[in-house]
Amino acid sequence: MEYWVRRALEVTKTPFLLFDLSVVEKKFLEMKAALKGADIYYAVKANSHPRILSLLAKLGCNFDVASKGEIEKLLALGISGKRMSFGNTIKKEEDIAFAYKNGIRLFAVDSEMEIEKVAISAPGSRIFVRIATDGSDADWPLSRKFGTDPDHALDLLFYAAKMKLIPAGVSFHVGSQNLNPESWRKAISVAGKIFKKAMRSGLNLFLLNVGGGFPVQHRKPIPTMEEIGRVIEEAIDENLWFVHGLKLISEPGRYMVGEAGWLVTKVLLKSERNGEKWVYLDAGVFHGLAETMQNFEYEVRVLGKENDELEEYHLAGPTCDSVDVIYDRILLPKTITLNDLVCFVNAGAYTVEYNTYFNGIEPPKMVFVEELTEISLEEKMKASLL
Amino acid sequence: MEYWVRRALEVTKTPFLLFDLSVVEKKFLEMKAALKGADIYYAVKANSHPRILSLLAKLGCNFDVASKGEIEKLLALGISGKRMSFGNTIKKEEDIAFAYKNGIRLFAVDSEMEIEKVAISAPGSRIFVRIATDGSDADWPLSRKFGTDPDHALDLLFYAAKMKLIPAGVSFHVGSQNLNPESWRKAISVAGKIFKKAMRSGLNLFLLNVGGGFPVQHRKPIPTMEEIGRVIEEAIDENLWFVHGLKLISEPGRYMVGEAGWLVTKVLLKSERNGEKWVYLDAGVFHGLAETMQNFEYEVRVLGKENDELEEYHLAGPTCDSVDVIYDRILLPKTITLNDLVCFVNAGAYTVEYNTYFNGIEPPKMVFVEELTEISLEEKMKASLL
Known part of the structure; x- marks a missing residue:
């Protein structure tokens, strides 16, 4: 799926639900x-x-x-x-x-x-x-x-x-x-x-x-x-x-x-308050991650930093709402920073269905691996015609 | 506002947020x-x-x-x-x-x-x-x-x-x-x-x-x-x-x-399970009432039954989601039944902004008292021309 995340980013912006039919x-x-x-x-x-x-x-x-x-x-x-x-x-x-x-x-x-x-x-x-x-x-x-x-x-x-x-x-x-x-x-x-x-x-x-x-x-x-x-x-x-x-x-x-989709988000901000570290993403509980409010535990991957040393963070969404906290305490790479890609694994179910436009923020759209394959094929055909 | 709820129902269906600019x-x-x-x-x-x-x-x-x-x-x-x-x-x-x-x-x-x-x-x-x-x-x-x-x-x-x-x-x-x-x-x-x-x-x-x-x-x-x-x-x-x-x-x-709006809903079902009474409305926490998940306490009025004897109910929304419970225990009229109108008073803020289409259910739209007044005036003018 990591490969397809990179491919998807060539045609769209985060957040999105990358989906494999x-x-x-x-x-x-x-x-x-x-x-x-x-x-x-x-x-x-x-x-x-x-x-x-x-x-x-x-x-x-x-x-x-x-x-x-x-x-x-x-x-x-x-x-x-x-x-x-x-x-x-x-x-x-x-x-x-x-x-x-x-x-x-x-x-x-x-x-x-x-x-x-x-x-x-x-x-x-x-x-x-x-x-x-x-x-x-x-x-x-x-x-x-x-x-x-x-x-x-x-x-x-x-x-x-x-x-x-x-x-x-x-x-x-x-x-x-x-x-x-x-x-x-x-x-x-x-x-x-x-x-x-x-x-x-x-x-x-x-x-x-x-x-x-x-x-x-x-x-x-x-x-x-x-x-x-x-x-x-x-x-x-x-x-x-x-x-x-x-x-x-x-x-x-x-x-x-569930297992067909990854929710792909991006880090908007990293900060420290009262000695505690916070990471804020471009999607939160009002933009795909509603089930985390009920402590639904996704596997969370920070792309390219899977082997980095971990430390504890609060992980929150992008809205001006104190409820928009994804996980209160979660281990993430120490090196996590602005614009890193954060993926919620096996998030194909009950994510985009809860989408809101709260705070005027665009919720995650769906991107299909099959679409990206079609685009790849088209590009290859074009390239071969040149 | 009760008058305008009735007027609004002539042109639209529940759920809606009736709003007075x-x-x-x-x-x-x-x-x-x-x-x-x-x-x-x-x-x-x-x-x-x-x-x-x-x-x-x-x-x-x-x-x-x-x-x-x-x-x-x-x-x-x-x-x-x-x-x-x-x-x-x-x-x-x-x-x-x-x-x-x-x-x-x-x-x-x-x-x-x-x-x-x-x-x-x-x-x-x-x-x-x-x-x-x-x-x-x-x-x-x-x-x-x-x-x-x-x-x-x-x-x-x-x-x-x-x-x-x-x-x-x-x-x-x-x-x-x-x-x-x-x-x-x-x-x-x-x-x-x-x-x-x-x-x-x-x-x-x-x-x-x-x-x-x-x-x-x-x-x-x-x-x-x-x-x-x-x-x-x-x-x-x-x-x-x-x-x-x-x-x-x-x-x-x-x-x-906040004080400019009433969220108007309708009773879809009344039932009893394990000796406890439940009332289900056509809007819940995914359709306007998100803040009740954090125990936000609206005044709730059942139109026309304001003086009836009260008893305890669980009040829930229309989706197949167990989280969609508005209030766990609330006093409502004993006589409440199918199609009664249930109004959440002073709900003009932070309601429709959290709207989702979860379960394929249309969320509350906004209806303005001012629009209804315009309709009333038009009707009066038409009537006077006849």
């Missing part, structure tokens, strides 16, 4: 192999750039959407609503109607009111109930805001049936960047109990949505997709063996694009 | 009266909408800018660089050059490297040194990331002189939404010591920049602008009586626009 293809195929027979729904919110969406569509991927805005982006690329699942459990009524009009027939719910909204604006659709998991092994537990108590799931499924919707199954989300495959086993065992109770009550569920949360390589070691896939397979064998024609779904977001 | 004019005149002889530099980052900038320009206000992007916005409105101060202490070199080319001659610095950058790209300009204050009475202390130790300020001023810049004076920022006028007195007394030492060393400073931090009415009682102005005047009399032709500057942001 071939990594997305690799990750998609890895997940396809690990979750045999599963339908993969890419969580568009992780990175909604049209080039990524087009590639995934071509590969046969489906899409998990959160809003009308995301649906419109996909439709504009010629992707049918039939390939989309409306996974947000907090939907605008007008967005549900828009989704329905455009062929979406699969919706997530976790409450009575949401079922009512779907029943009115997307009659007869399939719904799955999102249950809460404890998320204790995730960097990003999601259980507080989303998911119903597993004991309440069956009530919701029956309520959906009463509202003339098709109760399809259950979904969960073990929390973003989850490092423990056993989290999926636990959640599937809970789902299995709901399927069993449903069957005994005459309701044949057929959809298991194992959500997202599949981890990306950062500073901690992570399990492979193959390992997680094996645990999921075992857990299904053990807890859902009685379901004929079970449809397995996954909703990877970070997993699919 | 006449409040900005009132606040500007209040500050002019309270800080006699001061030049007011509006901190554009608080709300950079062209209608606000144009109004303030017409009133004779100057502008504190943070980036090239903000300078370009002002230039596009015909506002000269002579009326701008580049107040960000973390500037891109190319932005300094752009500012200089467009007539800006006043720059903030708080470190040696920043002085070097200004000396190279904006030679001969006036600079002021930002000193750190303790910020203990502010909702938003800014001292960690910005400002040099007062003991170091004189070194920086002399360094600037050596670099052929004009060392003009000192600035500080008592922290955003500061409720204690005595904070300004303390900071001015520290600045006074620097002015005195400078004079004894043969350096005649002439610029005192008392920054921003002037509070806006939220849930706590606040001092009036008049009270703060009186304290500033007293502190200058006491600590800077020896400076002939002292130029006083202030940089209000929140103060100028």
Whole structure:
């Protein structure tokens, strides 16, 4: 990637997200192999750039959407609503109607009111109930805001049936960047109990949505997709063996694009205050690095200074906002100085999607390795013509 | 404002920031009266909408800018660089050059490297040194990331002189939404010591920049602008009586626009999980309410239900992100339900400036009371012609 950073700087300025589409293809195929027979729904919110969406569509991927805005982006690329699942459990009524009009027939719910909204604006659709998991092994537990108590799931499924919707199954989300495959086993065992109770009550569920949360390589070691896939397979064998024609779904977001991108920034200032050293970059928490506010730990590389002696710094963004501090304490090269390139490794997910123009500062744009290759080829052709 | 919320809903959908420009004019005149002889530099980052900038320009206000992007916005409105101060202490070199080319001659610095950058790209300009204050009475202390130790300020001023810049004076920022006028007195007394030492060393400073931090009415009682102005005047009399032709500057942001706007949102969902009640709105921390992540306490009104019995809720935004929780515990009407209008009072500052399109969700746009008045007049005229 270092080579491509230098190449990118010939055509653009920092900050930018340098992105390699071939990594997305690799990750998609890895997940396809690990979750045999599963339908993969890419969580568009992780990175909604049209080039990524087009590639995934071509590969046969489906899409998990959160809003009308995301649906419109996909439709504009010629992707049918039939390939989309409306996974947000907090939907605008007008967005549900828009989704329905455009062929979406699969919706997530976790409450009575949401079922009512779907029943009115997307009659007869399939719904799955999102249950809460404890998320204790995730960097990003999601259980507080989303998911119903597993004991309440069956009530919701029956309520959906009463509202003339098709109760399809259950979904969960073990929390973003989850490092423990056993989290999926636990959640599937809970789902299995709901399927069993449903069957005994005459309701044949057929959809298991194992959500997202599949981890990306950062500073901690992570399990492979193959390992997680094996645990999921075992857990299904053990807890859902009685379901004929079970449809397995996954909703990877970070997993699919995280390792495909590096966020490339530049040092704007180095200073010392009260004996502490500060480095300020041209991008911060309002310009791509929002997740560091929740202590998301990227690997940080200062290009060309990888072997220099390290010391402790505060690392901050370029805005007049005291919240715009990326890392409170981080080891960086002693020699770091003005205009050095600072790269956040594996930052392809949940970076540019949080872009703001706060302080009038232009946020990072995306630069594709594939584009740079095209430029290189063009240049070579021109050179050979001269 | 309730009346205008209803009027706005006839022409637009939630979420929006309903804004009354006449409040900005009132606040500007209040500050002019309270800080006699001061030049007011509006901190554009608080709300950079062209209608606000144009109004303030017409009133004779100057502008504190943070980036090239903000300078370009002002230039596009015909506002000269002579009326701008580049107040960000973390500037891109190319932005300094752009500012200089467009007539800006006043720059903030708080470190040696920043002085070097200004000396190279904006030679001969006036600079002021930002000193750190303790910020203990502010909702938003800014001292960690910005400002040099007062003991170091004189070194920086002399360094600037050596670099052929004009060392003009000192600035500080008592922290955003500061409720204690005595904070300004303390900071001015520290600045006074620097002015005195400078004079004894043969350096005649002439610029005192008392920054921003002037509070806006939220849930706590606040001092009036008049009270703060009186304290500033007293502190200058006491600590800077020896400076002939002292130029006083202030940089209000929140103060100028906060009370002019209401953020209007709608309830998308109400649900109960684990015995706790949740309400979800169509805007959250990624769509205007970023400051609530740092526990900024807005007054929240549910229109038409102001007198209903209250109970405790979690109040969250519309995205699939667990961070998107506005308030963890807040009292709202028991009767709150789908499509109720929920207003965040005095939210004119630091709301739409943090807008993202995260989850593909359209952020709040601005709607001006003045626009609605124009529409009303047009309708009346049409009606009278029929």
